[in-house]
Amino acid sequence: MKILIACYSYSGNTLKVAQKLKNDLKADLTEIKTIKDRWYLLKVWDSLRGNQVPIKQCTSDLRNYDTLIVCCPVWAGRTPAAVNEYLSLLKNAKDNNFAVLVTAGSDKNQKATIYIREYLSEQGMKFMGQILILAEDVQKDDFSDKLDIFIKRFQKEQED
Numbered sequence: 001m002k003i004l005i006a007c008y009s010y011s012g013n014t015l016k017v018a019q020k021l022k023n024d025l026k027a028d029l030t031e032i033k034t035i036k037d038r039w040y041l042l043k044v045w046d047s048l049r050g051n052q053v054p055i056k057q058c059t060s061d062l063r064n065y066d067t068l069i070v071c072c073p074v075w076a077g078r079t080p081a082a083v084n085e086y087l088s089l090l091k092n093a094k095d096n097n098f099a100v101l102v103t104a105g106s107d108k109n110q111k112a113t114i115y116i117r118e119y120l121s122e123q124g125m126k127f128m129g130q131i132l133i134l135a136e137d138v139q140k141d142d143f144s145d146k147l148d149i150f151i152k153r154f155q156k157e158q159e160d
């Protein structure tokens with residue numbers, strides 16, 4: 001089982017969790033990075049509109065993988081524009097498995113996980129699980145137990 005973790009992280013929370021996931025699952029990690037930073041309000045605007053922004057080169061061809069885990073923060077209840085761009089660039093995604101990990105300031109309603117799930121399912125990928133981790137728990141280093149539960153469920157899904 002070859003897993004690719006694709007992580008967008010603006011202020012480091014999501015990357016911290018993605019790095020633990022990488023070590024625990026012995027996965028590869030590719031970082032999604034924007035070419036230019038945008039003002040806070042433009043970040044919010046882009047997310048609300050489902051916009052895309054240019055990103056630096058990263059691994060988006062899944063030819064050598066059978067599973068993709070998309071990791072990103074929730075912005076304006078939605079996905080950051082860099083993640084929208086990354087998803088649009090995916091190649092050889094059909095029939096691969098995927099899971100979604102988001103970090104967020106609160107666990108109130110958000111559409112980021114739903115959007116990623118719907119988009120990747122439409123590409124013919126198979127959903128394996130999702131998790132939301134609170135930013136404050138990442139900052140307190142208090143997310144291992146929750147992540148372990150996610151990993152166990154995810155591994156069980158892969159076996160079934």
Ligand SMILES: Cc1cc2nc3c(=O)[nH]c(=O)nc-3n(C[C@H](O)[C@H](O)[C@H](O)COP(=O)(O)O)c2cc1C
Pocket residue numbers: 008009010011012013014015040043044072073074075076077078103104105106107108110134135
């Ligand atoms: C532009 C922007 C919009 C955000 N919008 C939300 C939001 O709608 N809901 C939420 O719970 N957190 C929101 N947050 C908080 C982030 O999701 C949270 O701090 C996350 O852990 C940041 O991850 P990162 O450090 O990997 O960038 C927002 C943060 C930013 C910068």
